[in-house]
Amino acid sequence: MAKKTSESGAGTPATVALGQAGIHFTPHLYQHDAAATNFGLEAAEKLELDPDRVFKTLLADADGQLVVGIVPVTGTLDLKALALALGAKKAVMADPKLAERKTGYVVGGISPIGQKNAHPTVIDESAILFDTVFVSGGRRGFDIELSPDDLATVTSGSFAPIGRP
Template structure:
């Protein structure tokens, strides 16, 4: 597939872009060439799009006392599982099995968007997002990010803003 066709495919409608459009929320799509050998998807996006990694957020699916929740944190940091558990009223939390995360969200690992998931999960957005006018999250596939205002991200995901990154 030529780079031009690849870029066109990467900006085609995803459940995330469809959900944002339906909600009337402004966003900017950003496609980039994904390296299949890359596993640090968020850092790859920051590098490819030439933006500060503090503005690029990763979406992590977590099991908290038997239920799935979503944590959204800067790609340069880590999710504080204990802090997330506290926010959602759980005793403990751990990263969910990738196969379960994929099945529940409808997205593949490395392309899990917090927006437009197949099963709506409780979502917590790290408070650091509010220090930026816009942030970047996965648009629903590897090589495709969406830029939007953090307040709009919280609205479209029914997200809770809390300090969950370290």
């Protein structure tokens, strides 16, 4: 059974999807600083985490299809590697407004879980080095901790080397 919080992080599409899937997660709330521009590193700092365990959700266009890449906040998404992992010829970053429209989340709070539209998802293989990882819970100031395998299950994702330091 999913663990939920009674604070303002409960009830995001991400937590609802996890609950419906019966996947255990731990919610982590923190006070988001409106001046912050690197949301993932802010989460790692505020939650006092190894930033290699905190992953950001990025959307790209791979041969005309919107796709999700999940990589550590300490690095960047390797678009060529993402395309290769999906069997596409080329991938480019998606327009942030399109990402918001298609996921139902705002930039800086885009969760890979519970998006408005399901998209092919690839998780950087470094996630499997950890018992649990952290991803956005669906809004700025809210992260979800879960196992990498559960993340792959709930997103129908696969693991591949798509991150660059």
